[in-house]
Amino acid sequence: MAAPLVWLAVTGCRQDMHDQPRYEAQEESRFFEDRRASRPLPEGALARGFLRQDTKFYQGKDGDQMVKEFPLPVTAALLARGQERYNIYCSPCHGQTGDGNGMIPSRGAKHPPSYHLDRLREAPVGYFYDVITNGFGAMYDYSAQIQDPQDRWAIVAYIRVLQRSRYAPETDAPAEERNRLGPPPAKPVVPAATTGAAQ
Amino acid sequence: MPQIFHRSANIYSKASIVGGVLFAGLALTLILTISRSSYATQQNVNRDQPVPFSHAHHVGGMGLDCRYCHNSVEISSSANVPPTKTCMNCHSMVWNESPTLEPVRASFRTNESIAWTRVHDLPDYVYFNHSIHVNKGVGCQTCHGQVDRMALMAQHSPLTMEWCLDCHRQPERYVRKREDVFRMDYVPPSNQLELGKQLVAEYKIAKTENLTSCSTCHR
Incomplete structure (x- = not known):
């Protein structure tokens, strides 16, 4: 009776199968000097078949000029993707409406400029792509966090949506939505608290 | 040939049959309980980290999406686990002189990884x-x-x-x-x-x- 238990006690502690002699992502390595099992890519390394020759798409530039047209079709799916990615990676600082009043600036970070400034409303789309890819001022680059260039373009497209949203004429909305909104208020809206007191 | 065991030995043999079964059951229960306990699985055990990241x-509090870091x-x-640069996106500006975050800044300066506890x-x-x-x-x-x-x-x-x-x-x-x-x-x-x-x-x-x-x- 005791023998199997002793056997279990002795052999049960071996973790060889748990910790096999292979690396998992981000594990510590005793072999490499920087102790990283996940090896950093040498600068300029490219995966075979992924040479990024299309500078309009991969850098947002045509020669020295920032591209003014999207280098990919802007579809509803791209905008939806852009909205999702924008809310993950950009809204913490730029705010969900793009006015630069995100949560992080409210805690002491530098306020990013609002997308609704004339300067940025007139900036070419390539400019936004370039800032995401290479950073600008206090903003570090997001090329590692937003790895897929298509996602960066999706975000740029969504920034254009945000910019449009502040200046969109009423006629932009489909008729049924316009009916739902009703006529524009003639006078400034009376604060809710005042109407409550009047009743 | 005289009997080797005294008559009273019968009680031991009977007890050992019952006892053996009980003991095996107890041992099995113990092993299964221990292997499911938080001692073995580390469930709900808080780990110390080089920086007390919350x-x-x-x-x-800040409303960050999981994918902002775990992209x-x-x-x-x-x-x-995000690279130190992801921390510095904000912490180059916010809490950028906090002693608690010195390991993060040191990692960013020296390009050495922070050894987070898995x-x-x-x-x-x-x-x-x-x-x-x-x-x-x-x-x-x-x-x-x-x-x-x-x-x-x-x-x-x-x-x-x-x-x-x-x-x-x-x-x-x-x-x-x-x-x-x-x-x-x-x-x-x-x-x-x-x-x-x-x-x-x-x-x-x-x-x-x-x-x-x-x-x-x-x-």
Whole structure:
């Protein structure tokens, strides 16, 4: 009776199968000097078949000029993707409406400029792509966090949506939505608290 | 030939039969209990970290999406621990003189990794892939719990094989819509089973016999 238990006690502690002699992502390595099992890519390394020759798409530039047209079709799916990615990676600082009043600036970070400034409303789309890819001022680059260039373009497209949203004429909305909104208020809206007191 | 054992030895032999069975049962219970205890599974044990990073503050307080830092979770088997630069996106400006964050700044200056303590570590004979789980509607919260309320990270689930199989046998009890996967305030609807069955079909989640096949997780 005791023998199997002793056997279990002795052999049960071996973790060889748990910790096999292979690396998992981000594990510590005793072999490499920087102790990283996940090896950093040498600068300029490219995966075979992924040479990024299309500078309009991969850098947002045509020669020295920032591209003014999207280098990919802007579809509803791209905008939806852009909205999702924008809310993950950009809204913490730029705010969900793009006015630069995100949560992080409210805690002491530098306020990013609002997308609704004339300067940025007139900036070419390539400019936004370039800032995401290479950073600008206090903003570090997001090329590692937003790895897929298509996602960066999706975000740029969504920034254009945000910019449009502040200046969109009423006629932009489909008729049924316009009916739902009703006529524009003639006078400034009376604060809710005042109407409550009047009743 | 005289008897070797005295008559009273009979009681010992009878007792040892009963005792043996009881002892084996006790030993088995003990082994199974210990292997499921948090001592063995490290469930709900807070780990010390080189920097006391708080998910409660960053997710619950600041409202950051899981993917802001764990940006590979949708496309890779591992949900990456972010590089120091991700911390510095904000902490070059916010709390940028805090002594608590000195290891982060030091790591950024010297390009040496911060040696975070690993919290979730599956045995090497298990091949787990994050991307397929989040893309098929398994919420972060389902396995990792209310991370948005954890000051120091702890492993919410036991990560035992029976725990994995619980969901692989009946995924319809747990899956949610893709757009809800990263939500931390999600509460399963009252018609979870109905919704689950619909999502299992819609997301083409494999049949139970495939999900519970040995080679699905052990290859």
